[in-house]
Amino acid sequence: MTTISVLLVDDHTVVRSGLKALLGTQADIAVVGEAASGEEALEAAQRHQPAVVLMDLAMGAGMDGIEAIKQLRQRTPQQAIIVFTTYDSDADIVRAVDAGAMGYLLKDAAPEEIFAAVRGAVQGKSVMSAPVASRLFQQLRHPDEILTPREAELLSLLTQGLSNRDLGKRLFISEATVKTHLAHIYAKLGVETRAAAIATAIRREGMR
Amino acid sequence: MTTISVLLVDDHTVVRSGLKALLGTQADIAVVGEAASGEEALEAAQRHQPAVVLMDLAMGAGMDGIEAIKQLRQRTPQQAIIVFTTYDSDADIVRAVDAGAMGYLLKDAAPEEIFAAVRGAVQGKSVMSAPVASRLFQQLRHPDEILTPREAELLSLLTQGLSNRDLGKRLFISEATVKTHLAHIYAKLGVETRAAAIATAIRREGMR
DNA sequence: GGCCGTATCAGCCAAAAGGTGGAGAGACCA
């Protein structure tokens, strides 16, 4: 039996020590490092060379989880990344999978679920919490309602109340492009105004 | 030195074991029980008679944290309650304090902060995370940021994505009046656009 | 009675957002 080395990435000390305590009960799993930000995660992944990275998506200031996943996939592609976060937002799931995440767990997952995900990840299996799987399934049934990664990214910023101009600056695209994306988002969400899109996104998609 | 008994209430297994691990490092603090819901919390508080209850506000289905606090204050008033949650929403803070919480910690709090809060609570001291204190302070300094009933009503409809015209129809007032109310709401919320107002309202005021 | 807060309405102007239609580049795939 080989020991599976795991790196924990979460800005909450409490969550890190909880995961450490839980994973510590398993003989075949060992936490080899911790990081509290995306930047730290890249450094720690390089240094500890874990088999699995358990990562939160929301991490206060600095690099966000999605960006960290992308960079990790580039630098240390042999490491399996499992997202471990609080919300099952459609957009986050799409973006995380797109960025290269192997699994997607919610923080209220049972310990057994977490163990299974870690063990599965090293074998190339995707493990996700039931609510996440259900959302993905629903998306498959309505393929024309799936937001593209770029649209999801834009929607996420939209829910923070940014104007078209600000969205453009933030994403390094023109205002015209922002409007195009927005029109597509509205069509997919089935709304007509940005106000309704924000309301729908925050409530239905669990964005915050 | 007396040992401080603590009850943990959180629906996330990971968070409970993290707190347990952290608090376990302190000789004068002992976790005497855990609960994953408001209902369980009431039962556990009765049975274990802890000196301090560390409680999350958001707890999936069933009784929410605020309701649990109220009930605990009634049944076991000698126990100090510390809120331990992810968000520093104005509405949540006010409601928690109103319900009888002694302290308010965010989940990204440093371990020392958590220890200090637990020790302070048994001595009747209120300990809160810096961002929380800052918000409370702001509220005290800007009492004119409280929405009038009519404004709150309008804001609530606004978060459903309605246009000014629709808001007017729904509230039986002219569009001009809607705009007046909106201007006041924006000023009070400290935003400039309806998009930002919706985002702020749903997130900060806990509207949904 | 006068002051203040709240709720109602108007008009004007500038800015932002939304609708329509079109188009090119690159990736991917059958």
Place this chain on the structure above:
DNA sequence: TGGTCTCTCCACCTTTTGGCTGATACGGCC
């Protein structure tokens, strides 16, 4: 190779929203 998807950009036009100023009316309150 041709089709499809995604992302990017443009122009033109209409509608909506926001900023500003000002007004009336009702109910407490000192």
